[in-house]
Amino acid sequence: MNRRGLATSVASRAGLLQLLERAGARPALAVLVYHRVLSPDGHRYDKAVIEATPEEFDEQMGMLKRRHSVVTADELTDVILNPTKLRHFRVAVTFDDGYRDNYDHAFPILKSHGLSATFFVSTHYMDSRRLSWWDQVAYVIRKSRRSTLKLEYPKRVAVEVDRDAPDLAIQTILRLYTRSNADLSCFLAAVEEACELRVPDEAEDRQFMSWQEAQEMKDAGMSIGSHTHSHGILAAMTAEQQRAECRESREQLKARNLTSDVLAYPVGSVTTFSATTIRCAKDEGYRIAFSNYGGVNRPDAMNPFDVKRMNMNIDETARQLRFRLALSRVSRRAAW
Numbered sequence: 001m002n003r004r005g006l007a008t009s010v011a012s013r014a015g016l017l018q019l020l021e022r023a024g025a026r027p028a029l030a031v032l033v034y035h036r037v038l039s040p041d042g043h044r045y046d047k048a049v050i051e052a053t054p055e056e057f058d059e060q061m062g063m064l065k066r067r068h069s070v071v072t073a074d075e076l077t078d079v080i081l082n083p084t085k086l087r088h089f090r091v092a093v094t095f096d097d098g099y100r101d102n103y104d105h106a107f108p109i110l111k112s113h114g115l116s117a118t119f120f121v122s123t124h125y126m127d128s129r130r131l132s133w134w135d136q137v138a139y140v141i142r143k144s145r146r147s148t149l150k151l152e153y154p155k156r157v158a159v160e161v162d163r164d165a166p167d168l169a170i171q172t173i174l175r176l177y178t179r180s181n182a183d184l185s186c187f188l189a190a191v192e193e194a195c196e197l198r199v200p201d202e203a204e205d206r207q208f209m210s211w212q213e214a215q216e217m218k219d220a221g222m223s224i225g226s227h228t229h230s231h232g233i234l235a236a237m238t239a240e241q242q243r244a245e246c247r248e249s250r251e252q253l254k255a256r257n258l259t260s261d262v263l264a265y266p267v268g269s270v271t272t273f274s275a276t277t278i279r280c281a282k283d284e285g286y287r288i289a290f291s292n293y294g295g296v297n298r299p300d301a302m303n304p305f306d307v308k309r310m311n312m313n314i315d316e317t318a319r320q321l322r323f324r325l326a327l328s329r330v331s332r333r334a335a336w
């Protein structure tokens, strides 16, 4: 049993879970963020963005429906902009990137539980077979035969790859980029050289949702927001580039009558957006922007341009999620 499983089991047996749920009556908004709902078996791209299988997601949504007050997509913007309306502990479900499996798997499950969610899409990828940079990197590292990858950029480093389980190496190399604010095309060129393979621009099958699928989800009560246009790290760009990323995405959403004033910063960790990012987002007409580095939002500390979210983890049972939410009621930061 892993750490999460052990903690949940001990807490449940000791009656701590129920105690936390009763004690933590303070108003707060916990926003969950998923990327992909998919079986990771045989996946050719980045497995780290798969946070639940369809079965796990179904159990998690069932638990949320039974035990929590889940905000609708419309209520979400309302309680963020008017935090005094947040009178008890509430939960929201969000998705980043706009993957096709959100439509194929998550959407029918959400509907079956009578829940709605907000889906932040990067407009450049919609309706195409384009691959995101993290999926491109994961794909070539999996395909490469090299057991040591020597990268020259963003810094000179040699990463050992377990050819039977390359996921650790994939994450190590992806972090070199997300933590350095490096230039994306230089980074991709360095990965190509290290893997001795060309990074493919397109997937064999479409990975992201189509505009028609987004529209269908919106018509069924889901909300579609912006995750910028091309999903570059905003803090690494000039102010003008950041503005263009925010503007292009907003215009594309607006043209299709989809929600255009809520944004989720790509990656969303503290180093990936800045005061300049916030100013650009405001200037381009966004009213709310979500980060992604943990924590819940208390009404007295709600920041509409840094709405905190809790990342989901693969293999997290519904009970473990219940425990994590219970802990987040009493601590400033959500555990694990």
Ligand SMILES: [Zn+2]
Pocket: 096, 097, 227, 231, 266, 267
């Ligand atoms: Zn993203």
